[in-house]
Amino acid sequence: MTRSIEFFFDVGSPASYLAWTQRHTLGAPVTLRPMLLGGVFKATGNASPVSVPAKGRWMMADLQRWAARHGVPFRMNPHFPINTLTLMRGATAMQRQDEAVLDRYLSLVFPAMWAEPRNLGDAVVLAALLAEGGFNGEAFQAAVSDAEVKAALVATTEEAVARGVFGAPTFFVGDEMHFGQDRLDFVREAAARG
Amino acid sequence: MTRSIEFFFDVGSPASYLAWTQRHTLGAPVTLRPMLLGGVFKATGNASPVSVPAKGRWMMADLQRWAARHGVPFRMNPHFPINTLTLMRGATAMQRQDEAVLDRYLSLVFPAMWAEPRNLGDAVVLAALLAEGGFNGEAFQAAVSDAEVKAALVATTEEAVARGVFGAPTFFVGDEMHFGQDRLDFVREAAARG
Numbered sequence: 001m002t003r004s005i006e007f008f009f010d011v012g013s014p015a016s017y018l019a020w021t022q023r024h025t026l027g028a029p030v031t032l033r034p035m036l037l038g039g040v041f042k043a044t045g046n047a048s049p050v051s052v053p054a055k056g057r058w059m060m061a062d063l064q065r066w067a068a069r070h071g072v073p074f075r076m077n078p079h080f081p082i083n084t085l086t087l088m089r090g091a092t093a094m095q096r097q098d099e100a101v102l103d104r105y106l107s108l109v110f111p112a113m114w115a116e117p118r119n120l121g122d123a124v125v126l127a128a129l130l131a132e133g134g135f136n137g138e139a140f141q142a143a144v145s146d147a148e149v150k151a152a153l154v155a156t157t158e159e160a161v162a163r164g165v166f167g168a169p170t171f172f173v174g175d176e177m178h179f180g181q182d183r184l185d186f187v188r189e190a191a192a193r194g
Numbered sequence: 195m196t197r198s199i200e201f202f203f204d205v206g207s208p209a210s211y212l213a214w215t216q217r218h219t220l221g222a223p224v225t226l227r228p229m230l231l232g233g234v235f236k237a238t239g240n241a242s243p244v245s246v247p248a249k250g251r252w253m254m255a256d257l258q259r260w261a262a263r264h265g266v267p268f269r270m271n272p273h274f275p276i277n278t279l280t281l282m283r284g285a286t287a288m289q290r291q292d293e294a295v296l297d298r299y300l301s302l303v304f305p306a307m308w309a310e311p312r313n314l315g316d317a318v319v320l321a322a323l324l325a326e327g328g329f330n331g332e333a334f335q336a337a338v339s340d341a342e343v344k345a346a347l348v349a350t351t352e353e354a355v356a357r358g359v360f361g362a363p364t365f366f367v368g369d370e371m372h373f374g375q376d377r378l379d380f381v382r383e384a385a386a387r388g
Contacts, residue, residue, distance in 0.1 A: 044248045052240045054360035058373050065380060166248035179252050182376060186259060 002028040002191045006172040008160050010037035011091065011106070012084035014063050014076065017114040019169040019181035020106065021072040026184065028173075028191035032102060034091035036084065037168045039157040044166040048081060066181065073115040082113070082121035086144050092153040093143035108133035196222040196385045200366040202354050204231035205285065205300070206278035207362040208257050208270065211308040213375035214300065214363075215266040220378065222367075222385035226296060228285035230278065231362045233351040238360040242275060260375065267309040276307070276315035280338050286347040287337035302327035 007023065007030050009016035016037075023030045041047055050056030060076050067074030087109060094102040112118045112129050120126050127137050143149055160170065164177050171178045173190035201217065201224050203210035210231075217224045235241055244250030254270050261268030281303060288296040306312045306323050314320050321331050337343055354364065358371050365372045367384035 044246055046246045046249060052238055052360055054238045054355075054358050055240060055373075057358060058360065058371060061371075062373070062377075161248075164248050164251060166246055166252065177252060177255075179249075179256070183256075 002194055003173050004029040004031055005187060005191050006031045006033050008033040008035050008156075008165055008168060008170040008172075010035060010084055010168045011087050011109050011113055011120075012080075012082050013037055013168040014074070014080070014114055015181040016169040017110045018063065018066055018070060018072070018074065019171075019184065020110055021070060022181070022184055025188075026191060027188055032091075032095065032099070032106070033156055033160070034088050034095065034102075034153065035157045035160045035165070035168070036088050036153055038084070039154070040161055040165055040167065043158075043161040046166045050081070073111070075115060075117050077113055077117035077119075079117075079119040079121060082119065084121075086123075086126070087120060089144040089149050089153055090140060092156070093140075093146065093149045096149065096152065104133070105135070108135075196388055197367050198223040198225055199381060199385050200225045200227050202227040202229050202350075202359055202362060202364040202366075204229060204278055204362045205281050205303050205307055205314075206274075206276050207231055208268070208274070208308055209375040210363040211304045212257065212260055212264060212266070212268065213365075213378065214304055215264060216375070216378055220382055220385060222382075226285075226289065226293070226300070227350055227354070228282050228289065228296075228347065229351040229354045229359070229362070230282050230347055232278070233348070234355055234359055234361065237352075237355040240360045244275070267305070269309060269311050271307055271311035271313075273311075273313040273315060276313065278315075280317075280320070281314060283338040283343050283347055284334060286350070287334075287340065287343045290343065290346065298327070299329070302329075 005026055005028050007019065009020065049059050064074060091102060091105060094105040108129060109120065113120055118125050118129065120129065130137055130140055163172065167179055169181055171187045173187065176190050178186045178190070199220055199222050201213065203214065243253050257270070258268060285296060285299060288299040302323060303314065307314055312319050312323065314323065324331055324334055357366065361373055363375055365381045367381065370384050372380045372384070
């Protein structure tokens with residue numbers, strides 16, 4: 001008897017990407033919870049690790065080591081930090097359509113952001129990527145402009161903050177919260193505890 | 195053929211304590227490098243994780259989980275953060291006497307700070323602890339007032355910052371830097387790489 005795992009993430013977070021690549025290794029069902037990391041930072045008084053230059057330099061090397069350990073491609077995006085408001089509204093809209101559509105969207109966006117990498121903060125670059133992935137650009141634009149989609153992303157972000165989230169990725173197993181792609185063992189143990 | 199490990203720490207850091215409890219599990223000789231974490235924060239623009247309240251709350255639970263995993267006693271010190279200037283000058287002075295004296299000092303101070311825990315920022319409490327541990331209080335006071343000891347702690351702290359340190363604990367294996375008591379596997383791998 002395992003418990004399911006909630007995975008709060010933002011596609012602009014390289015640690016969220018690394019955690020996402022391991023989503024099928026956690027031994028339990030994973031519920032994707034797209035949130036806006038910028039909103040979390042603003043609400044909690046937190047900031048990106050790269051706001052401390054020495055920490056940012058270490059983090060780049062550390063992420064590369066984790067990617068090697070996981071055996072997944074990773075290249076730091078030279079355009080980081082990228083404003084992910086449109087991308088995360090997109091994730092929210094896809095999930096409202098169907099979990100399978102969100103899965104297809106993230107399988108396109110996460111590697112484009114953290115393996116190729118591309119500047120997905122540029123609308124032209126994003127439009128090209130969506131077209132390559134078989135998404136309808138006009139439908140995407142309509143979806144990310146939808147008031148309900150915008151409100152749903154705000155609501156998830158506010159829920160995350162209310163539950164104690166201050167960064168990404170963050171996992172919940174019931175009320176137990178784990179922060180970071182380097183805490184997957186704790187997440188697995190919590191889920192297995194049932 | 196293993197390489198030795200430099201361990202930069204401050205006794206006021208709970209993560210430094212947890213890493214210190216694992217110093218004999220790293221499979222390589224460990225060189226103790228006492229530094230002043232407050233000086234590192236000031237020089238790098240970094241701050242304690244607890245300066246973001248939500249992060250501080252998670253960190254307390256996370257440290258407890260790591261202590262359980264390591265099988266070591268841990269209780270968050272209610273007086274945290276404690277000014278460690280005297281304590282770290284003490285560590286510097288002990289090391290200048292003899293590595294074995296530093297080892298005895300840390301085996302007294304670290305558990306008093308993070309397992310009992312006591313308010314070692316209080317001079318009376320510290321004096322009592324040192325007496326219990328068989329240290330001469332007057333000699334300790336003289337040592338921590340010594341200009342060469344003060345300068346040596348400053349020099350180690352400046353060296354740490356110059357090499358990229360932004361927090362504690364930090365490990366070096368040659369030029370390779372690892373931050374955090376949650377990176378001991380990387381430290382072991384780096385040392386074993388020879």
